[in-house]
Amino acid sequence: MNEMNITSAKYCRDLSGNNASISANIDGIELNVPLDPANRHYAEIMRQVEAGELTIQEAD
């Protein structure tokens, strides 16, 4: 699988205050990524997190 260039990642909360998505800059584009392992962007974020290449910031 290809490797995406992810320069930032930050959790976003839903109305109940739970982490519901991740706002990330991926290949120069701002995307809001669902916490769905089937989503290719989320899968790549988590791969980079597990590899120690990326840290997801907590939501504001």
Place this chain on the structure above:
Amino acid sequence: MSRARDFADLASSSSNISTVAADSANLDQVASSYSAGGITGKNLIINGGQSISQRGTSISVTTDSIYNADRFLTRTYGGNGTYTVSTLQTDIPTVGDLYYSTKYAVNSAATDTGTYGYAIEQRIEGYNVSHLRLGRADAKQITLSFWVKSSVAGTYTGAIRTTSGEYSYVFEYTLSANTWTKVEKTISALTGVTLSLLDETNGIALFVSPINFGAQTSKSTATTDTWISGNYVFTSNQVDWMGTAGATCYITGIQLEVGEQATPFEHRSYGDELARCQRYYYQTTYRGAADTTLLSGTVASGTTAAQCGDSFPVTMRSAPAVGYSGSITAYDGSQNNTVTAITANGSSTTNATINVTAGTGLTTGRAVQILSNASNEYLTFDAEL
């Protein structure tokens, strides 16, 4: 047995013969329709006719995995060559009944081919090929066909790989310069092997690369025309198209079907093909005039925030990543503020709660429209493989 009963049986047999004759005629008609490409659902490739291009008609490729014509992406595997993809081209084969092609043109010739490879690819969802019975005793033969025209003559390679490159089938073909050529390749059944990684649900089951633009040594094999274990895309005979300044290549009519023969290209309705593409990606469209509504039913939940529920046009493959382009605005009947962020919480494959952040001044409780005023202002929903 009475003579009357004999006559009755004879009459019944005659009736059966008539029925068989009628059935045969019907089968001939079905076969004729099939041969003419009139049977729908046979093409496992989506947008093989290159008629859907939601992302625009000119796309610059400088990194790996850039989607261009819907469902198709370019692979650079890390190389330094860059190219431009132009969709909805009318340079098409003079025979057949295709309408559009996609053009690939080298901008900056690669100097690292061999270390890195280049390819065109479509990733096929597991649900759509589970009937191929990949790896099993009753696995099916498949046939890949397409039209291609390249400015660089030589040996080209294509490949089909299973999930995560567990098994690969690499093949070669020859192209003359600037000549439309129909490539037909029958691929043997992948049978009698264990595919421990195969995804037959909503993940990637097959990577289909009809043409490659430069070989990568680590993904090259000398074994062609048979399934082999491992992740291979090229042979060392692959022409260095990506290293050729000014090279161009057109492709269209891409079809992957069950069976040992390439049949005429299956033409689907535009709406059908678009809906198939939108399972993986869609973006809102600009109506050609200002104040195009992208989201409605939105309510201001604060002076800088608004939210709404949004339904997708078709059920998507997975919950999509949401993005936006340009200076879309949030208008509450008084204030018209530029949107600075969009998030989608509670997303599923059918809908999402969209949260919009915009400049201050919205009035809580007011209805808000999310507006586009130019063709480069839109929302994107990405559930590609």
